[in-house]
Amino acid sequence: MLIRNAQLGDFGGWIWVASDVADIFGNPTMANDLEFIDYAERKIRQNEAITAFDETAGKCVGFIGFPRHYSRITWFGVLEAYRNQGIGSDLLKTALCKLYHSVGITVETYRENYIPGLPARHVYLKHGFKEIDNTLFDGFGNERCKLVLRSHI
Numbered sequence: 001m002l003i004r005n006a007q008l009g010d011f012g013g014w015i016w017v018a019s020d021v022a023d024i025f026g027n028p029t030m031a032n033d034l035e036f037i038d039y040a041e042r043k044i045r046q047n048e049a050i051t052a053f054d055e056t057a058g059k060c061v062g063f064i065g066f067p068r069h070y071s072r073i074t075w076f077g078v079l080e081a082y083r084n085q086g087i088g089s090d091l092l093k094t095a096l097c098k099l100y101h102s103v104g105i106t107v108e109t110y111r112e113n114y115i116p117g118l119p120a121r122h123v124y125l126k127h128g129f130k131e132i133d134n135t136l137f138d139g140f141g142n143e144r145c146k147l148v149l150r151s152h153i
Contacts, residue, residue: 003090006049006063013051013060014040021077024116026142039075040065050094052078052087064091071100073107076120088123096127096149105129105149108136114143124149 006014018040019031030036043049043065052062062078073095078088099105109124110117111134129147136144 001061001085001087001090002053002055003094004051004053005047006044006051006060008041008044010051010053010060010063011041011044014044014049014063017060017063017077017079020079024120025077026138026140043075048098050091050098052082052091054082062087062091064095066095066099068098068100071103071105073105076107083119088120089126092123092127101149107147108138108144109147111143111145 015031015037018036022028022030027033027036040049040063046068048068049063049065051060053059054061061082063075064073065075066073073092076088076091078091096105107124107129110121112118112121112131114121124147127149129149132146132148134145136146138144
């Protein structure tokens with residue numbers, strides 16, 4: 001598995017991953033949502049997206065997007081067939097290397113009672129993120145929480 005910066009040619013792969021994880025996100029039409037499509041293309045162009053590329057299959061199987069200047073993770077997904085193989089952890093580790101640790105890195109993710117979101121939540125917790133707010137909702141009314149990774153510097 002190759003973890004690398006996403007390229008414009010990977011855009012279709014990101015849309016494919018988005019369609020695979022859309023139900024977990026609580027947004028079944030995410031892959032067709034113009035705002036999401038614009039976001040994914042913008043993150044690739046701004047060099048703020050990383051992909052996991054399966055060289056054997058010749059396809060992207062996971063993506064993570066982040067705005068570097070705001071030190072947060074804004075999108076994270078791995079194809080179902082590739083989960084529980086450490087790919088999400090590798091994507092997160094690579095993204096964390098590109099973010100500013102001095103201010104703390106944040107992510108809004110699933111609450112601990114949302115079973116489909118537990119794998120993503122566990123990856124964040126495994127890497128040292130701590131929950132700081134569990135009263136959030138996303139734009140679709142889905143329950144979310146905020147996690148932070150504080151600097152150890």
